[in-house]
Amino acid sequence: MRTYNVLIIEDEIPAQANLRRAIERQFDDLRVVGVESSVSGAVAWLGEEQNVADIIFMDVELSDGSCFDIFKQCQVKSKVIITTAFDNYAVQAFRVNSIDYLLKPIVEEELERAWERCIERIESKNSHNIEALLDIVSKASTPQSKEYKKRFIVKAGE
Secondary structure (H helix, E strand, O other): OOOEEEEEEOOOHHHHHHHHHHHHHHOOOEEEEEEEOOHHHHHHHHHOOOOOOOEEEEEOEEOOEEOHHHHHHOOOOOEEEEEEOOOOOHHHHHHOOOOEEEEOOOOHHHHHHHHHHHHHHHHHOOOOOHHHHHHHHHHHOOOOOOOOOOOOOOOOOO
């Protein structure tokens, strides 16, 4: 069985620890090879030739900027899964070819689904599956705990 290298980019220490524990507990084929907490740290880590990550779990809002600043400063060849508490970055995430968009707190089933999607992409080298992207965007933009009304009663006139 092949082992895949993981880089975690997250500025909140408890979130780093929770994600690392979830990865180590759920997946035998993943190995965390680095943890960075800032844009500058991530750019430096990615710039080192010996550092190789097959997948990056990346928070959006970091201590010194946005994760999207990383893509402006260096070429990211790894598969990316965005992990954030905000659902308003989904479109930007897919513009930088992220594979999935997980809302915090991360649910283990969603983490597993995201990893399966990564494996498919890594093994097939197909990074532009439009159906998968549409599925992700629709799930990311739909709140998990709220159900919206489908019908409204409106009075017209008096």
